[in-house]
Structures are given as structure tokens and as C-alpha cells.
Amino acid sequence: MNKEYTLRIINTNIKTRRLGYIVSLADILGNSFLLVDDLQGKLEAWAEEHKSDLERYFSKSGFIKKSPKHYPARRYIHLAKDLRLVKISRNECALTKIGQPLLTLDKNKQNPFELSTEQKCFLLKRILENDFDYLFPLLRLIEECHSAQEIFGNFRRIVLDHLKTRIERIDDILKSSLFMKRIQLMMKWTQEKKYLEHIIYPRLDWLLDLQILDLEKFKKKIYQLTCDGKAFFEALKKMEAEIDIDAWLEDYYYETFGRCFIKDGVISFDTLKREKGLRVICDLLEEAFSKFSPPNLPFEHISANTFLEFSCTKLIGMKILPAFTQIKNILNSLPMYRFQWQPSMHDGFIMKI
DNA sequence: TAGCTCTTATCACGAGCTGC
DNA sequence: GCAGCTCGTGATAAGAGCTA
Numbered sequence: 001m002n003k004e005y006t007l008r009i010i011n012t013n014i015k016t017r018r019l020g021y022i023v024s025l026a027d028i029l030g031n032s033f034l035l036v037d038d039l040q041g042k043l044e045a046w047a048e049e050h051k052s053d054l055e056r057y058f059s060k061s062g063f064i065k066k067s068p069k070h071y072p073a074r075r076y077i078h079l080a081k082d083l084r085l086v087k088i089s090r091n092e093c094a095l096t097k098i099g100q101p102l103l104t105l106d107k108n109k110q111n112p113f114e115l116s117t118e119q120k121c122f123l124l125k126r127i128l129e130n131d132f133d134y135l136f137p138l139l140r141l142i143e144e145c146h147s148a149q150e151i152f153g154n155f156r157r158i159v160l161d162h163l164k165t166r167i168e169r170i171d172d173i174l175k176s177s178l179f180m181k182r183i184q185l186m187m188k189w190t191q192e193k194k195y196l197e198h199i200i201y202p203r204l205d206w207l208l209d210l211q212i213l214d215l216e217k218f219k220k221k222i223y224q225l226t227c228d229g230k231a232f233f234e235a236l237k238k239m240e241a242e243i244d245i246d247a248w249l250e251d252y253y254y255e256t257f258g259r260c261f262i263k264d265g266v267i268s269f270d271t272l273k274r275e276k277g278l279r280v281i282c283d284l285l286e287e288a289f290s291k292f293s294p295p296n297l298p299f300e301h302i303s304a305n306t307f308l309e310f311s312c313t314k315l316i317g318m319k320i321l322p323a324f325t326q327i328k329n330i331l332n333s334l335p336m337y338r339f340q341w342q343p344s345m346h347d348g349f350i351m352k353i
Numbered sequence: 354t355a356g357c358t359c360t361t362a363t364c365a366c367g368a369g370c371t372g373c
Numbered sequence: 374g375c376a377g378c379t380c381g382t383g384a385t386a387a388g389a390g391c392t393a
Contacts, residue, residue: 011362014379061379071381078361148377195364201379 007178008132008245010082013075014198017062017205018054019123020113021047021076026085026095026102033094039077040070047073050112057113058215061205083126097303097347098126100292101310106317113209118317120210121257122309125249127206128236132245133182137162138203139225139233142213146222151204152196156186211261232260250324254312258321269315269322280320281330284311285337289352304331304341304348 021043028034028042047054047064054060064072077093080086085099095102106116115123127135137158138151145151163179170179204223207213212229214222225233235256239248258266269277288307293300308324315322331339331350341348 015381017379063380065380197379198363 007182008130009134009182010079010127010131012079012198012202014201015062015064015072015075016079017059017202018057018113019115019119019206019209020054020057021062021064022080022083022085022123023102023105023107023115023119024050024112025076025080026099029086029093029095030103031095031100033092036074036077036088036093037070039093040073043073043076044070053111053113056111058218059205059208061201083123083130085126097306098309100306101313104287104291104310105313115209116317117262118313120261121254121316122313123206124210124212124257125253125309128245128253129249131203133162133166134159134199135203136236136240138200139207139212139236142207142223142225143233146217146224148200148204148221148223151200151223152193155196155200156192160186228261228263232256235260252323254316254323255321258316258319262316262319266319266321269320269326272320277330278334280315280318281311281327282334284314285334285350287314299351301349301351304339304350305346307331307350 024046025039025043028039028046034042044064044066048066051063054063064076077086077088080099081088084096085102086093087096102119102122105118105122107119108114108116138155140162141151141154141158145154160183163183167179167183204213207229208215208218211226212232214224214226214229217224235252239245239252255268272280285307288302288310289300292302292306292310308327311327312322312324328339328341331337336353338351338353339348340351
């Protein structure tokens, strides 16, 4: 199905509130497969080891406590799956092509719950890709309402309005069936507050982790966008009214992220001299092949999506603002690599010649 | 292909904690 | 004491996968 007709909503639980656990989950997995039971145990052990880091963080919510049935750890693994960072098959878990770049991103050495710029950039993009239909209305609501009570009181209405607008734009009953189903489901809610706890609190905490919401205001129980958050939301609103989110994420997301959250010293990728641009991409390709190419194969190759996500996020770390199209153009011009893109698959590969 | 089993998504509840 | 927040866990229906 065309992604335009996909309902982008992640199933969350009130427990899944700290994005730092998602990063640690990727680190625990590394490049291997782990049984889900083992991963749950390791994640619980990691959480215990870093309990003091969470206590030093602005909020202790979302702590993974050891429990006989591993519910908390399991909820985070499901969140990582919904963000398409991990895949689970036959009770074995591994990072996806999209999840792999997470292993290579800059880390905050003092506290793993404080995300680096690269981690924020990467995780925010995953959240927008997979949860836009809850996150965008929530941001819109925070613009008007600043208390939890008001947000809870208006969330259902604003999501229903948002979904109805999406249906009007699709203008096709069959293709908009997922949106219709969700509307019907939300209309039937009898214990609204109980469901909203699991929907609103995790997202508010993600926004705090990403510093889209103001931490100082939050300490006074006020939910308010930071200046950077406001600028980013303005760009999102413009996008929502004009173009498809996937096209925006590929070609404008990194530029917008850099201009809103980094600001000082950022430059667009296309202002680099061609030689310098080629050198940067070749260095990133070497790094990517050493980290992501499957071993013991006669020819080295990596997924195009892995490289695009990896390279664009790393460029953000260098204060260079890229777009997928620019990177694809460079890849097409490199004689020592073969780059093939398959639009129908939204992916391709890069092979060393 | 029908029926069974397993998994997942959603809904639900009760209780502990915290701050006023 | 009360309301709001947080947490852990369970129930159930629907969907997916397997098998005869």
C-alpha cells in the first residue's frame, strides 16, 4: 500500500517513556540476533546498572524494573519494533536496516538518557515516520493548551479532526479505511482517560527527551514548546499543509532539524565544494562498509537506506545539512561503487566494485 | 480450506505514590 | 483525604500462521 494511505500511529504503553532505553536496546543487540527472553533480561540488567543515571535525569518515569514476566522490558522492545528499529522473527530479535545506524551515533558519555544531537535527529525522524497521526495533533494541542488536564480533555477531539482531514485529502473510501477504523475505535472509547494515559504521557516524555518541550516549564507542570521546538513545529505545519510527509522527511527533514535545533555554524550540503562533498561521502561510505556490510560474502554491499540514514545523521553531527536526493546524486557519480535504487521498494543497495 | 493455536493490539483495572 | 500521576498486569478480540 502507498505509504500516503498508512495510518501512522504507534501502540504505546505508559511505561515506554524514555528514548534512552531504545538506544541501549540497540547497543545490547549490536549486530547479532538475540532471543527475546535474553534481550528482556539484558535490558533489565542494563536498566539496573544505569538506575542512578535515570535518577539524575529530569524525570525517573519509565524505569525498567525487573519483573517476573518482563512487562516493562517487553513494552520497550515493542516500541523499538513499532519504530521499525528492530525485527522479531521466531522469537529472535535483531536490528533492522534502519536501526543499524543507531549503533554508530554519538553518545552522551555522562548520562545515556541525555540524547546527543545525532541521536535526537535520528529518533525524531523515526517517530515522525511512524507516529505522525498522534504526534502532530499532540503538538498542535500543546500550542494551545499547557496543562495535562487540558491536553487530556482535548486530545480525542483534535486527533479525530486530524484524521477526518486526512480522509478528505485522500478522497477515496477504500484507501482511507484505516483512518475510518481508527475514528470508529476512538468514538467508542468508554474509559477515555485510561486509554489516553498510555497515549499522551509517553509522547510528552519523548518530546521532553528531544527538547521539543521546555524542561524548566515541565518542572512547574507546564507543557510548552521550546523556541527550537516551536520553529520545528512551524515547519511541520507548513509541510502538513503542502506536501507528502515521506517526501519531506527525505528532502527537507535534515535541513529543518539543523536550522531549528543546531543553528550556529550550519551549512547546506549543496554549498560544499564538489571535491569536499565527494570526500565526505567517500569517508562515510568506507565507515558504513566497515560497520554494516555482512561478513564472509564474495562482494561487499550495504543497504541504500542504511547508508542514507547513517550518512545524513552523521552529516548533521558535522553541522552539514543534507537531503537524500543530494546523497543519491553523489552515489550515482562514484565510479568505484555501484548504486542501485528501486523506487517501488523504497530501498536499494550500494556495492563496492 | 477449515479449524486450531499463537501472537498482537486494545482495553481495562486496581493499587501505590505524590503533592496539595 | 483527595486528585492526579504512575505502574504492573490481565482480559479479550482480532488477526496471523500453521497443519491436517
